[in-house]
Amino acid sequence: MRVAVAGASGRMGRELIDAVLQAPDLSLAVALDRAGSPGLGQDAGAFLGQHTGVVITDDPAALADADCLIDFTRPEGTLAHLAACVEHATNVVIGTTGFDDAGKAAIAQAAQRIGVVFAPNMSVGVNTTLKLLELAARMLPDYDVEVFEAHHRKKVDAPSGTALKMGEVVAQARGKSLDDVADWARHGHTGEREPGRIGFSVVRGGDIVGDHTVFFCGTGERIEITHRSSSRANYAQGSLRAVRYLAGHAPGLFDMQQVLGLDG
CATH class of the missing domain: 3.30.360.10 (Dihydrodipicolinate Reductase; domain 2)
Incomplete structure (x- = not known):
């Protein structure tokens, strides 16, 4: 599966990129960051000393090349990415917090067309x-x-x-x-x-x-x-489980309790 990571230059973004690169069933397809980020134009794996061929961009249209986005950024950024995900039929795993009621409603509406895992904690x-x-x-x-x-x-x-x-x-x-x-x-x-x-x-x-x-x-x-x-690795690994979960489901809104089978 082709995975996109938002906030690619941040601490959580880098943890996610590292996890995706290590996963044999996933490939890093897109790396997004905010406009003006010093990481723009750099290889997404440069911090690891790796050449991935994926250049960090601030263009949400790049999500057309991904099967699923993982987003742990800010509400305004996540909602902009969400609109692009709907446009390009890209699933999304949202670990961003701090949404107001309008933001939560936008996520629920998007889930009518794409698969969304939305949880305050992916661990x-x-x-x-x-x-x-x-x-x-x-x-x-x-x-x-x-x-x-x-x-x-x-x-x-x-x-x-x-x-x-x-x-x-x-x-x-x-x-x-x-x-x-x-x-x-x-x-x-x-x-x-x-x-x-x-x-x-x-x-x-x-x-x-x-x-x-x-x-x-x-x-x-x-x-x-x-x-x-003690590290962000647990959030990253939980996020990858959410990505895999969405691959086997029709559009809808899910949480980590469902991903982990704890909702019964």
């Missing part, structure tokens, strides 16, 4: 953690829940898409909407903790790849379910 471990959280939320309905996450200083959205998904899983398991029970910040005289609320705490600093912990706090005990990423 196999994170998606397994989501299943554990669902179970814990059902077993511990009266426990206080707090979601903690930490990422590198350059991450622009907060809480992370993964943290939001974790909160959504807990809320849904309890028959609630996250918007109705979330506490996004605490400051000043907040009063006692209101039962059933889900609190969020955020750290941004250094080069932290991604840490997430969900606390279930009861009387006399506390359960912590934690996932820590």
